Structure formats: structure tokens, C-alpha cells
Amino acid sequence: MKTIPGRLTGRIAIVTGASRSAGIGAAVCKELAYLGADVFFTHWVSYDQQMPWGSNYEEQEQLCEEIRSLGVRCEHVRMDLSLPESFVDLLNKVEQKLGEPSILINNA
Numbered sequence: 001m002k003t004i005p006g007r008l009t010g011r012i013a014i015v016t017g018a019s020r021s022a023g024i025g026a027a028v029c030k031e032l033a034y035l036g037a038d039v040f041f042t043h044w045v046s047y048d049q050q051m052p053w054g055s056n057y058e059e060q061e062q063l064c065e066e067i068r069s070l071g072v073r074c075e076h077v078r079m080d081l082s083l084p085e086s087f088v089d090l091l092n093k094v095e096q097k098l099g100e101p102s103i104l105i106n107n108a
Contacts, residue, residue, distance in 0.1 A: 013038070
């Protein structure tokens, strides 16, 4: 599957809470990429480890590679967004890796 040119091409999206490949965050990341947006997602595996579904450290890199296969850029970071300073750090990381974001999906 390739991206749809023009719909979100040139836009940078941040998606929080994309820890699991079968989760809502991952689905949102894939749809944004399909529409042409570059994607930067966050994950917090420490939370998932406490949940019945558990965690898999490889899922985030697999998701990133799947998104890149659509022809867009993708980066991700493990980050505890409950910390007040995390949002400044997140925005700095996105700008360093991809540029200035224009879309925010707060799924965390």
C-alpha cells in the first residue's frame, strides 16, 4: 500500500500512546502515514508491562518500519508524558528529527 499523495503530504504528526501494534495509537499512525503525513509517535512500555496485555519492546520499531514503508518519515521515542517537562522535550525531539509538527493526536 502506498500513500495518497497530497492529502497530508508535508505535514508532521505527533501521536502519543502508540505502544502496541494492535492498539488505537498504531492504527492512527498508519492512517496518517497512508494519507502522506510524516509521523512521530510516543510509547511508554512501562505502562503496558503493568497491563494484562503486557508489552513487547520490538513492536515500536516494527510499527516505525511499517510506517516508513509507506514512503513517509517516522521516528519514535519512549517517554513518560505524565511528567510536566516531557512535553517540551517531546516537541524538541520532533523538531530535531522531522521538523515543526502541525498535527497532534493525544492518544496517551
